[in-house]
Amino acid sequence: MRKPAPKGPRTPAVQGKSTSVRSSRPTSPRPGGPRGTASAKPEAAEPRATGRRTPERRPTGTATPPRTTARPNSSREQARPTRATSRPRVPGKASAAVAPKAPRASAPRPARPGEERLQKILAAAGIASRRACEAIILEGRVQVNGKTVTELGTRAHPQRDEITVNLQPIQRETLVYILMNKPKGYVTTVKDEQGRPTVMALLKDVPARVYPVGRLDFNSEGLLLLTNDGALAQVLMGPEHEIPKVYLVKIHRNPTPELIKEFEAGFLLSGRRLRPCHIEIAEKGDNPWLKVTLTEGKNQQIRRMFAAVGHPVSKLRRVQFGPIADPFLKPGVWRFLNPQEITTLKSL
Numbered sequence: 167m168r169k170p171a172p173k174g175p176r177t178p179a180v181q182g183k184s185t186s187v188r189s190s191r192p193t194s195p196r197p198g199g200p201r202g203t204a205s206a207k208p209e210a211a212e213p214r215a216t217g218r219r220t221p222e223r224r225p226t227g228t229a230t231p232p233r234t235t236a237r238p239n240s241s242r243e244q245a246r247p248t249r250a251t252s253r254p255r256v257p258g259k260a261s262a263a264v265a266p267k268a269p270r271a272s273a274p275r276p277a278r279p280g281e282e283r284l285q286k287i288l289a290a291a292g293i294a295s296r297r298a299c300e301a302i303i304l305e306g307r308v309q310v311n312g313k314t315v316t317e318l319g320t321r322a323h324p325q326r327d328e329i330t331v332n333l334q335p336i337q338r339e340t341l342v343y344i345l346m347n348k349p350k351g352y353v354t355t356v357k358d359e360q361g362r363p364t365v366m367a368l369l370k371d372v373p374a375r376v377y378p379v380g381r382l383d384f385n386s387e388g389l390l391l392l393t394n395d396g397a398l399a400q401v402l403m404g405p406e407h408e409i410p411k412v413y414l415v416k417i418h419r420n421p422t423p424e425l426i427k428e429f430e431a432g433f434l435l436s437g438r439r440l441r442p443c444h445i446e447i448a449e450k451g452d453n454p455w456l457k458v459t460l461t462e463g464k465n466q467q468i469r470r471m472f473a474a475v476g477h478p479v480s481k482l483r484r485v486q487f488g489p490i491a492d493p494f495l496k497p498g499v500w501r502f503l504n505p506q507e508i509t510t511l512k513s514l
Contacts, residue, residue: 287336290394290396291336295396295399299396303320342393345502349497351384354382365390369500376392377399380463382484389491408441410459411461412458412484414448415457415481417472417477417478421475433471435471441460
């Protein structure tokens with residue numbers, strides 16, 4: 167017969183906790199908590215490894231665990247240099263390997279005694295006007311001592327340096343200055359596309375190639391300068407120099423004093439304000455002669471401005487170009503300027 171088990175002190179049950187064997191089984195460890203205990207609050211998932219280790223924030227006083235070497239994600243990550251060994255990049259500044267710095271432009275060489283700008287030398291040699299000579303230089307057609315020059319402002323000595331255009335030495339012609347009384351029926355150009363006669367047909371036995379300075383239209387007459395001195399021609403034609411030119415103009419009907427004052431104040435023509443001109447009556451009559459002085463030379467300026475106010479021009483003659491005048495020079499006749507006249511022109 168089995169004996170009953172002895173009765174011992176009964177263990178009181180804890181309220182709210184199960185005494186079953188299943189509840190006494192240890193729980194699986196949770197990330198971030200001690201082994202065998204459940205974390206009260208789940209932590210955020212670890213960020214994916216990108217090749218750079220993000221330091222974890224730890225509370226103050228917690229011992230830092232020993233650093234472990236992270237395995238690189240790929241061979242490319244392993245070959246990437248560290249920030250300490252790589253060269254710092256400056257924002258907005260290109261790398262020298264991508265865009266190398268251009269060398270600094272050297273300062274222009276100071277002019278030596280007797281040297282002049284190359285375009286001035288070419289114009290004085292009769293190649294073309296100074297502006298046209300600048301275009302010839304930019305096209306690479308000019309050589310100085312065997313070296314092609316393409317930079318404006320280059321200086322050379324007109325006598326000592328060997329200057330060529332299209333590999334042909336320039337002809338250092340003697341400067342020539344001519345005064346002509348242009349008649350009607352001639353064009354003030356070297357050549358005319360319409361086949362009309364030009365003022366060059368009136369010149370005979372001139373020892374140099376000369377060009378007209380300024381223009382007189384086909385039906386106008388009067389004094390005209392021709393020269394191969396490109397530098398002087400540039401001064402005489404430049405509006406900024408305000409070289410006065412005097413004309414005798416015959417118009418239909420007498421202009422009113424108010425109209426003359428309007429011209430002298432600066433007439434508005436085709437939406438542009440002209441420079442003031444001086445007008446005086448040279449010969450009275452129903453169709454008077456006026457003496458008009460201009461400091462600019464727009465295309466047919468006198469004819470256009472008098473036609474705009476109802477006084478068309480019937481005759482126009484230039485009687486003075488700057489300080490040069492010759493009332494005894496007949497139409498179609500020309501002469502060389504004397505040394506005093508040349509000196510006066512160059513002093514302008």
